[in-house]
Amino acid sequence: MKFTFKTLFVIFFTFYGIYGFSQVKNEQIDSILNNTVKSDGPGAIIFIKQKGKVLYQKAFGKANIENKVDMSTKNAFNIGSVSKEFTAMSVLQLLEKGKLSLEDNVNSYLPNYSKNGDKIKIKHLLSHTSGLKSHTDTIWANTDARKYFDSSKDVLNYFKNDIVQFEAGENHEYCNMNFNLLAYIIEKASGMEYTDYVNENIFRPLGMTNSYIPSEGQLIPNLATGYELKNNEIVYARYHSINQTRGSSSIHTTVEDLSKWYEGLMNSKVISRENLIKAWTPFTLNNGEKSTYGYGFYSDRKFNKTSIFHNGFIFGYSTSDMYFPEDDLLILVVSNISDINVINTNTIIFDIASSIYKSEIPKLTTVLLDTYVGTYLIEKGFKVKIFRKGLVLFNEFDGQSAVELAAETKTKFRVKDFPAKVEFYQSSEDGRMRIILSNGREKYEGIKE
Incomplete structure (x- = not known):
């Protein structure tokens, strides 16, 4: 909805x-x-x-x-x-x-x-x-x-x-x-x-x-x-x-x-x-x-x-x-x-x-999260690193502290304490994992290296 x-x-x-x-x-x-x-x-x-x-x-x-x-x-x-x-x-x-x-x-x-x-x-x-x-x-x-x-x-x-x-x-x-x-x-x-x-x-x-x-x-x-x-x-x-x-x-x-x-x-x-x-x-x-x-x-x-x-x-x-x-x-x-x-x-x-609201949180697996782990080159020229600890993902921008991500769905996550979001999807063209970072109207796309 x-x-x-x-x-x-x-x-x-x-x-x-x-x-x-x-x-x-x-x-x-x-x-x-x-x-x-x-x-x-x-x-x-x-x-x-x-x-x-x-x-x-x-x-x-x-x-x-x-x-x-x-x-x-x-x-x-x-x-x-x-x-x-x-x-x-x-x-x-x-x-x-x-x-x-x-x-x-x-x-x-x-x-x-x-x-x-x-x-x-x-x-x-x-x-x-x-x-x-x-x-x-x-x-x-x-x-x-x-x-x-x-x-x-x-x-x-x-x-x-x-x-x-x-x-x-x-x-x-x-x-x-x-x-x-x-x-x-x-x-x-x-x-x-x-x-x-x-x-x-x-x-x-x-x-x-x-x-x-x-x-x-x-x-x-x-x-x-x-x-x-x-x-x-x-x-x-x-x-x-x-x-x-x-x-x-x-x-x-x-x-x-x-x-x-x-x-x-x-x-x-x-x-x-x-x-x-x-x-x-x-x-x-x-x-x-x-x-x-x-x-x-x-x-x-x-x-x-x-x-x-x-x-x-x-x-x-x-x-x-x-x-x-x-x-x-x-x-x-x-x-x-x-x-x-x-x-x-x-x-x-x-x-x-x-x-x-724990019943609303999607069930995640290490196998799924590992497909997201890696370094992504963002179209604006900077990089974002995604890594996990257990069943929790983190993202880290160039030179900044890592922040925890909370799952909304199995592909969409939000920055835990800020209204920004991270979405993963696999390209139908080359099969490589891609990422979308968004905060309000601002959106940045990238591809896993």
Whole structure:
């Protein structure tokens, strides 16, 4: 079944799927976390809920290493880019109130912000298809991330960079500036500060009493201490100015409040189901192809199921959420370290989903996988190495770390913690094995050497 607008429409207006999760075993999930999270190191929280029932909720590791404070399920975290979900839904709320249109362009809110500002529309910001270049890179993280600004407009003007990578709607390129702009547009359209708008229209109505968009230096109750990896040592996370990341990041919350967020979405307490379906449907590019991102959410197929997900990595914290609307199943993983070499919340959440949907994973053999193993010359001039460990395939690009592949079918695999895919097929012309690498609209083909 293909992932389409119609598919989601049917999902929302029929009963939830009857998939049962009695086979979710605590010891299976415990094992995944115990193999990843050290008892005396940065921690993680796992939260799984289906149809109003919490199936699993447990904390691992330390909320504060120095004082040996154990992680608790009540701890709060900066959820980083998962905040984009809230910004996107705030925009759609204002759409429903008649305060703005998704066809409005950037220049109508911030004149002359970009030479393409009359072509870049709100829908392009929501879907990361604006073509704007992001300012959040390594240099920013080590320098300008500390700067304080008085307003959202000041942030935008300071980081104004009119390098347009492509015409609006031509491609999907993740860019935090898109959502910094959306926060400013929310302020202009609503007449309220972004923080006040989200508090009054999302947090309070949903009972998210442990959720904050903090002001500079504000203390967050039960906040886990954030850590990073530096020179192979775990250290306190670098300071960054919260007011720079409003719209794109900066929300602090708990797993319990995040579960209230998804309940509110599914119960139409945030926006209408019609607009939620649009937000959860992959955006259509100018050429008619689908990206992997809707409005504030990634949308894809996993384990033969519709999956809605996002992740957030910011100084000292990482978050991954994954929701399967057909089964009303929510999985949350949060951690107080932002380095994936220590704790990778994306990998953990995928492993948990795999253990739940194990019946949907195709049966593989070493004989089959060995036909895929080898080095492939890609048409763009680079090489990809495919190798296996047991019944698991890995791919390795030139000079980069190997990444694990998860099987969707016997010929199609996905990068375990990223929405990219690998497909194998045997040429009918010469019998040689070929490979297709894809990420959204980008596709590269190659042949085994």
